[in-house]
Amino acid sequence: MRSKNTKVLNALSQPNRLALFEAIAGAEGGLTTTEAANAAGTLLNTAAVNLTVLEAAGLISSKKKGRSVTHTAKLQTVRKLAEYLTEIGR
Numbered sequence: 327m328r329s330k331n332t333k334v335l336n337a338l339s340q341p342n343r344l345a346l347f348e349a350i351a352g353a354e355g356g357l358t359t360t361e362a363a364n365a366a367g368t369l370l371n372t373a374a375v376n377l378t379v380l381e382a383a384g385l386i387s388s389k390k391k392g393r394s395v396t397h398t399a400k401l402q403t404v405r406k407l408a409e410y411l412t413e414i415g416r
Contacts, residue, residue: 330384334407337383342368343376347385347399356398 363373
């Protein structure tokens with residue numbers, strides 16, 4: 327459990343990745359890579375690398391549709407992290 331939480335915390339500790347995650351989590355139905363980059367105010371290639379980190383941490387899922395990739399937030403991962411942090415804070 328600690329290893330998974332460390333991955334999630336590490337992924338969210340970088341400001342660009344946090345901005346990407348916030349944008350995706352706030353978008354119903356997810357965002358394409360280009361939409362996420364624009365929403366986070368980052369370059370497309372930077373966004374693509376950071377989205378890979380977010381996906382590896384289990385924070386987003388990515389689905390290819392034609393020539394674009396749509397990313398959606400996996401909010402259950404955030405809920406589990408919140409539960410973990412609440413538990414260790416007791």
